[in-house]
Amino acid sequence: MKALTGLLLLVFGHGVSSVIHSLQYFLTLSSGLPTFPEFVAVGMMDGVQIGYYDSNIQGIALKQAWMYQFYIYHPGELETMYRMALGAQQSLKANMLDLKKLFNQTGGTHLYQNMFGCEWDDEDDSTDGYDQFGYDGEDYMAFDLKTLTWVAAVPQAVSTKQRWDEDKARLQYLKYYHTKECVGGLKKALAYGKSTLQRTERPRVSLLQRSPSSPVVCHATGFYPDRVVVFWRRDGQELHEQVDPGEVLPNHDGTFQVSVDLNLTAVPQEDWGRYECVVQLKGIEDISTPLDPALVRTNWEDQSGLTIPIIIGFVDLLLAAAAAVVVGVLLYKKRNDSDKRHKLVGSDTSSENTEGQNPAPEAQPLTTVCS
Numbered sequence: 001m002k003a004l005t006g007l008l009l010l011v012f013g014h015g016v017s018s019v020i021h022s023l024q025y026f027l028t029l030s031s032g033l034p035t036f037p038e039f040v041a042v043g044m045m046d047g048v049q050i051g052y053y054d055s056n057i058q059g060i061a062l063k064q065a066w067m068y069q070f071y072i073y074h075p076g077e078l079e080t081m082y083r084m085a086l087g088a089q090q091s092l093k094a095n096m097l098d099l100k101k102l103f104n105q106t107g108g109t110h111l112y113q114n115m116f117g118c119e120w121d122d123e124d125d126s127t128d129g130y131d132q133f134g135y136d137g138e139d140y141m142a143f144d145l146k147t148l149t150w151v152a153a154v155p156q157a158v159s160t161k162q163r164w165d166e167d168k169a170r171l172q173y174l175k176y177y178h179t180k181e182c183v184g185g186l187k188k189a190l191a192y193g194k195s196t197l198q199r200t201e202r203p204r205v206s207l208l209q210r211s212p213s214s215p216v217v218c219h220a221t222g223f224y225p226d227r228v229v230v231f232w233r234r235d236g237q238e239l240h241e242q243v244d245p246g247e248v249l250p251n252h253d254g255t256f257q258v259s260v261d262l263n264l265t266a267v268p269q270e271d272w273g274r275y276e277c278v279v280q281l282k283g284i285e286d287i288s289t290p291l292d293p294a295l296v297r298t299n300w301e302d303q304s305g306l307t308i309p310i311i312i313g314f315v316d317l318l319l320a321a322a323a324a325v326v327v328g329v330l331l332y333k334k335r336n337d338s339d340k341r342h343k344l345v346g347s348d349t350s351s352e353n354t355e356g357q358n359p360a361p362e363a364q365p366l367t368t369v370c371s
Contacts, residue, residue: 019227019282021046021197023186024117029092032109039089044117045189046197047226048254053085066193088114099135102156110136116143118182129178145178199224200283201255207277207289210299215244216264216291218277221257226250229280230260239275262291269293 024044030036037054044050052061060078062068071078096112099105116131131143139153141161148171152161164170190197203223209216220230226248232239244261251257262275275291289295 019123019225020119020121021186021190022117022119023182023189024115027088027092027114029089029096029112030110031096032107039092041085041088045186045193047250047256048197050189055089064193064196066196070192098160099140099156102159103135116178118178118186120183120186127179127183129182131174131178143174145175148172148175200281202284203228203279203281203287205277205279205287205289207291207296208298209296213265214299215261216296217259217261218279218289219257219259220279220287221251222255223257223279223281224255225282226256227282228256228258229278230258231278232260232262233276233278234274 022045026042026044028040030038030040037056039055041053042049042051049063050067051063053059060071060081062071092112092114096110099112100110111134113134114132115134116129118127118129120127129145132139133141141153141157141164142151143149144151150161150164152158201222201224203220206219206221207216208219218230218232220228228248230245232243239262242263244263246259246261248256248258260277262277264272264275267275272291272293277289277291279287279289
C-alpha cells in the first residue's frame with residue numbers, strides 16, 4: 001500500500017542531531033484467504049517489532065524480553081490489550097462489509113488495513129500522529145491531526161468521511177490519543193527498553209558493482225537505529241544527480257540496511273578518485289568511503305563477493321514485505337476461563353532485559369478503529 005508503506009520511511013536532513021522515536025500499530029483484516037489469519041495485528045517501536053497477535057492464535061506473542069517481563073507483572077494491561085484487539089477485529093470486519101457494498105463487490109480476495117501511531121522528537125520534544133486506512137492495496141482514508149478531519153482518498157470514502165467528521169467526541173479523543181496517550185506510552189517504553197531501543201550500532205559499508213557498465217552501489221548494513229543518511233560526494237560537494245537512493249530495509253537481526261547507487265556511465269575510471277560515499281548516523285563519526293576501484297567488490301571478478309550481500313538483501317526485502325502485510329498492536333494470550341490467569345503464547349524474548357527496574361510502557365488502545 002503506497003501511503004502505509006510511505007509513512008514508514010522518514011526523510012531527515014544531513015547532520016543527524018536528533019532521533020524521532022515512533023510507536024506504530026498495523027492492523028490487517030482479510031477475506032478470501034483461507035490459509036492466512038482473518039485478522040493480524042503487529043506493534044512496532046522504533047522499527048522494532050514488540051508484539052504480534054492474530055485471530056488464529058487468539059493471543060499475544062511478545063517479541064522483546066522487556067515487554068514480556070512488563071506484561072507478566074502487569075496482567076491488567078494484558079487484559080486491556082486483548083479486549084482492544086478483539087474490538088478492533090470486529091470493527092474492521094464490520095467496516096469491510098460496508099466497503100464491499102460501496103465498491104459493489106460480492107466475493108474475491110480483499111484486504112482492509114489500518115496503520116496508526118505517534119512520533120516524538122527527543123531533541124525539541126515535538127510530536128506527531130497519524131491514522132490511515134487502506135483497502136485492497138490503495139489509500140482509502142486518512143486522519144488530519146491539524147484540522148481534526150478525515151480525508152477521503154477515493155470517491156467511495158466520502159460518505160464515511162462525512163459520518164466520521166460528525167463524531168466530534170471521537171475526533172477530540174483521537175487528538176488526545178495521538179498527542180498525549182500514545183506519546184506518553186512511547187516515552188515510558190523507551191525508558192524501559194533503553195538498552196534495546198536507544199542503542200547505536202555502527203554500519204558496515206561496502207562498494208558493489210554488478211558489471212563494468214552498472215552503477216556503483218554504496219551499501220550500508222548492520223546499523224541501528226534506522227535514521228541514517230547516505231549520500232555520494234564529488235570533490236567534497238554532495239551529488240543530487242547521477243544518484244538513486246534506496247529505501248531503508250530491516251535485517252533479520254533487528255538492524256537495518258540501505259543502498260545508494262551512483263551512475264558512472266560518463267565518468268572515466270581515472271576520475272573515480274573524486275567521488276566518495278558518506279554515511280551519517282547519530283552517535284558516530286561520519287563514515288567516508290572513497291571510490292577506489294580496489295575497494296569495489298565486483299560480480300564479474302569475484303562472484304562470491306557480491307552474491308552474498310545480494311542474497312541477504314533479497315531475503316530481508318521479503319521479510320520487510322511480509323511485515324508490511326501484517327498489522328499492529330501488542331498482543332497477549334486469551335484469559336483462561338477456569339483460573340482467570342493470562343498466559344503468553346509464542347513469546348520471543350531473545351532481547352536481554354537490562355532495564356528491569358525502569359517503569360514499563362503503557363499499552364495502547366485500538367480505539368482509532370470504529371465501524
